[in-house]
Amino acid sequence: MHTTPGIPQHMHPVVALVTSGVEMDVLGLTYxxxxxxxxxxxxxxxxxxxxxxxxxIQAFYDGIKHKPETTFGNVKADVLADKEPHFHRGNFRNVNRCSA
Structure with missing residues (x-):
């Protein structure tokens, strides 16, 4: 599922429908x-x-706790930060500034 706002409605209709449902049900958008x-x-x-x-939140955590590096730049970093007090999220600015 693609969750970048404004993108799903340009994809397959099923993607748009599922995304709209998640946005309403989980995030309260369009409530x-x-x-x-x-x-x-x-x-x-x-x-x-x-x-x-x-x-x-627990389901997200269960799906990502074993691969925290995949949370870089997405909302799942918020889930790990909530569930694991010692989690340190990636920082785009540092990656950018320290890159070769």
């Missing part, structure tokens, strides 16, 4: 564009766990 009834219908069809938000 006010849906009525309470519409949101409730989705939750009824696809129930959430009691700790849905924390479960998403």
């Amino acid at each position: 006010p564009e849906y009525s309470h009834e519409e949101r409730e219908a989705v939750v009824h069809a696809h129930p959430r766990t009691p700790h849905f938000k924390e479960d998403i």
